[in-house]
Amino acid sequence: MSIYITTPIFYASGAPHLGHAYSAIIADCSKRYHRLKHSRAFVLTGTDENGQKIERTAAINGATNKAFVDSRSLLFKHLWHALDFEYDAFVRTTDVNHHQLVRQVWQKLASKGDIYLGKYEGLYCVECEQYYTQRQSSDGACPIHGPIHGKKLEKLSEPTYLFKLSQYKDAVVTFYKSNPGFIQPDYFRYQIIEALNSSECHDLSISRVHGQWGISVPGDSQHIIYVWLDALFSYVTALTSAGGTVKDLQNTHHVIGKDILKFHGIYWLCFLLAAELPLPKRLVVHGWWTCDGRKISKSGPAKIISPAELATVITTDGLRLGLLSQKPLEKDGNLSVPELIVNVNSLLANNFGNLVKRLVTIAYNNFTGEISWQDTTKLSCQSELLIREVNEAIQSVDRAYQFYEFSEVCNIIGGCLSAANAYFHEREPWKKRVNADSEDHHVKETLCVVGAVLKVIVVLLKPITPKTSALALSQLNDEQNGDTWPVECKVQALRVNKPISVFERLKI
Ligand code: MSP
Secondary structure, three states: OEEEEEOOOEEOOOOOOHHHHHHHHHHHHHHHHHHHOOOEEEEEEEEEOOOHHHHHHHHHOOOOHHHHHHHHHHHHHHHHHHOOOOOOEEEEOOOHHHHHHHHHHHHHHHHOOOEEEEEEEEEEEOOOOEEEOOOOOOOOEOOOOHHHHOOEOEEEEEEEEEEOOHHHHHHHHHHHHHOOOOEEOHHHHHHHHHHHHOOOOOOEEOEEOOOOOOOEEOOEEEEEEOHHHHHHOHHHHHHHHOOOOHHHHHHEEEEEEHHHHHHHHHHHHHHHHHOOOOOOOEEEEEOOEEEOOEEOEOOEOOOOOOHHHHHHHHOHHHHHHHHHHHOOOOOOEEOOHHHHHHHHHHHHHHHHHHHHHHHHHHHHHHHOOEEOOOOOOOOOHHHHHHHHHHHHHHHHHHHHHHOOOHHHHHHHHHHHHHHHHHHHHHHOOOOOOOOOOOOOHHHHHHHHHHHHHHHHHHHHHOOOOHHHHHHHHHHOOOHHHOOOOOOOOOOOOEEOOOOOOOOOOOOO
């Protein structure tokens, strides 16, 4: 079975920022994990390029809409390359095949009587591309963008096509009842159930007469299809670009930020039910990165560093590890570069890189890089304990990856590394009689056990830190096992290469 993991398609109105990078790294890391388990896993991404927001921003930048989205889309591609985000499909909502698909969907819904022409009056936020009710905005400001840049809502009254969302509400409620694990973490499932139980499921305005940049409504070119209907179906366009079909929606995990939960948890499901398409497998919802308590966004805060710049300062693996380890998925986290550096140094430079280097150096200098090991050799209790801890970690890290609990993955790995370092220090392999002819069992056992532990940890870390893991695998001469999830930690002969540093300590 194939697994498809999607990122949201990113608004091409601004430059990519750390919040975007977070969604992308989560999806990439999960794909790499599934590949280690030999699943056919694919990651899909792209850019959201239609709508009034793009038109306005292109005009401010003195560019044509097309030239503007072309350049913005490229910025995302460059960044994904710099962050080792290996996507399998990149969809742009200005692509012809995407336009065709969305218009087909529209025609299907219209032919079923799920779309009708009406009028919409309300308070609209161009940034969110959605209407808000008076109740949601007592002060006339956008609940999302008001606190960020004082954005006021605009009063709009316009003819619009409406989608009979209310017709599908009950089916969605039933779906949630029979699929309690659909939204992850649970915390966000309750939010959606609450929204479904409140009176917020009115029919949805799905066309705009303001602006021209988008997909026109079949048979009524005065109207442009609402960007969210357009954007959500990009997941189907992307699936087909990656070689899948609409059926694969049921094997799809959508990684999204908490701000776009309602669009996915309610609207998307209703659209799919109306279009008679399968529902996705999972919604994986993450919290925000903030800076001084404010959500990081394209417009601020000013002092926030760009993801590409940060990756050059703390390395790509450092950035990936830092963002994934520092907070549980569902929580918001305040970004502090010095804190990231301390955490990355602690796990990757000290606990991991340093142990690899010390092990390889002793084995290389004192045993010409090769230590033999008999499978029948009895291990000391101390070694047995460490091996058992690592074997348990393989199971618990596996479970944590399955549920996108990356900070837990890092905690468990950090625990194993601390145990391995303590074992190494207590046994002091550098102090014993070590030379090529020595039969010093204590030293050999220590080195082979730590080698076996590190071979496992390198692979457990690989989805998060692909470059560092590749270097460490080559130090431990274990590339052949680097593409497969470890089954167990097994002490075996050790062969190492000339020592190098697999991760240089970052400077604050
Ligand atoms: N274009 C829509 C998504 C359509 S998907 C069919 C969109 N784009 S976005 O560019 O605004 O956001 C893309 C992703 O970045 C979302 O998952 C969003 O939650 C995430 N982030 C944007 N800012 C963020 C932070 N400050 N922190 C973490 N992630 C946040 O919404």
